[in-house]
Amino acid sequence: MQNNDLYQEAVKAKEKSFSPYSKFRVGAALLTKSGSVYTGCNIENSSYSLTICAERTALFKAVSEGEKSFSKILIVSDANDFISPCGACRQVISDLASDIEIILTNVQGEMQSKKVDDLLPFAFGKANLLTNRE
Ligand code: THU
Numbered sequence: 575m576q577n578n579d580l581y582q583e584a585v586k587a588k589e590k591s592f593s594p595y596s597k598f599r600v601g602a603a604l605l606t607k608s609g610s611v612y613t614g615c616n617i618e619n620s621s622y623s624l625t626i627c628a629e630r631t632a633l634f635k636a637v638s639e640g641e642k643s644f645s646k647i648l649i650v651s652d653a654n655d656f657i658s659p660c661g662a663c664r665q666v667i668s669d670l671a672s673d674i675e676i677i678l679t680n681v682q683g684e685m686q687s688k689k690v691d692d693l694l695p696f697a698f699g700k701a702n703l704l705t706n707r708e
Pocket of ligand 1 (some may be wrong): 593596598599607614615617618625626627628629649655658659660663
């Protein structure tokens with residue numbers, strides 16, 4: 575799957591955004607290593623902190639269907655600036671898909687490719703948990 579196809583999938587997902595509070599629509603398209611695509615949009619809540627971002631929606635959909643290996647996630651919004659995952663999504667991406675390519679886009683359709691370590695250096699992860707200590 576080409577990045578332009580993934581872009582179109584993310585745009586379609588963005589149309590489903592439920593964002594009555596921020597009016598900021600976000601879509602994500604996640605490509606698995608086996609070639610499947612899972613999409614997500616942001617879903618807001620009147621209790622604002624319960625909002626989920628597009629990136630986590632896509633990842634949680636995929637993981638809940640048994641997916642474990644991810645190749646790329648492409649993110650779209652209506653903004654002129656490149657849309658970049660929030661801190662919570664960076665942590666979730668780091669935990670579930672540490673070697674994924676993260677493709678940021680702007681409303682002109684330009685793309686920038688990032689690795690997890692670019693966005694979340696010195697990340698906390700499962701290796702840091704006390705239960706892993708001998
Ligand atoms: N949002 C995302 O879905 N992904 C991002 O990368 C940044 C922010 C959502 C959360 C909220 O619904 C709206 O955008 C404004 O923060």
